[in-house]
Amino acid sequence: AYALHKCKTEYGYENVHILLLPKTDKHDRTHLPSVGKHDITIEVGPTPQGVIRHDIVEQTEAALHSLLEFAHLRNLESKSVTLESLRKAFPNGVPCYQSAPAVGAKALHGKIQWPVLDDNPNFPAAMVHKSVQDHDYQPIRTGDPLFVGLDGAIIPYDGSYGEEVLLMFVNEGGYYYSSSGTGIGVAVKRMFDLETGITLEEGK
Numbered sequence: 001a002y003a004l005h006k007c008k009t010e011y012g013y014e015n016v017h018i019l020l021l022p023k024t025d026k027h028d029r030t031h032l033p034s035v036g037k038h039d040i041t042i043e044v045g046p047t048p049q050g051v052i053r054h055d056i057v058e059q060t061e062a063a064l065h066s067l068l069e070f071a072h073l074r075n076l077e078s079k080s081v082t083l084e085s086l087r088k089a090f091p092n093g094v095p096c097y098q099s100a101p102a103v104g105a106k107a108l109h110g111k112i113q114w115p116v117l118d119d120n121p122n123f124p125a126a127m128v129h130k131s132v133q134d135h136d137y138q139p140i141r142t143g144d145p146l147f148v149g150l151d152g153a154i155i156p157y158d159g160s161y162g163e164e165v166l167l168m169f170v171n172e173g174g175y176y177y178s179s180s181g182t183g184i185g186v187a188v189k190r191m192f193d194l195e196t197g198i199t200l201e202e203g204k
Helices: 002-009 054-075 079-089
Strands: 094-099 120-124 126-128 139-141 145-149 154-156 164-168 184-192 199-201
Touching: 002 054, 002 079, 054 079
Parallel strands: none
Antiparallel strands: 094 184, 126 145, 139 164, 145 154, 164 184, 184 199
């Protein structure tokens, strides 16, 4: 919450979000943060793999500095001062997102699978529709364009995760591969209580 508020108000980055991931056994996670007692991940983008962008580096530094500043304030026993300022910033709870529940038996969280080639499951057989590209955390409804086939045919969202959904990690290069779970992530909007950290349903 501290980093979210600072990145928005002091650094001027509006497109900042908190994503709460489901808790899983550490032995089932292959990410670096799983080695710690508590973990947090900074993801900044979109940017293609292997490409270094000045603006993305600056955004990453802003998030990292904000998190380190919060840890420093906690170590100085400034918890009460920090908490009071956050209460004013988020009087009704902190806005966040969660991954939608998985539909497939082996999936950890919700994803809309894109069509793949019969002889290559690691390559999409359709493109992400231009109206969806670069619109992470924006809603789409059943029937809205989602993919475009290589023949130009539009493939709409089929409503498999509900009438309206929020998409995330749209056209993420890492999710072209079946080993990492192909497709586009599905998010659910939530709030969490600043005092307890308990996740609240949207609007409560």
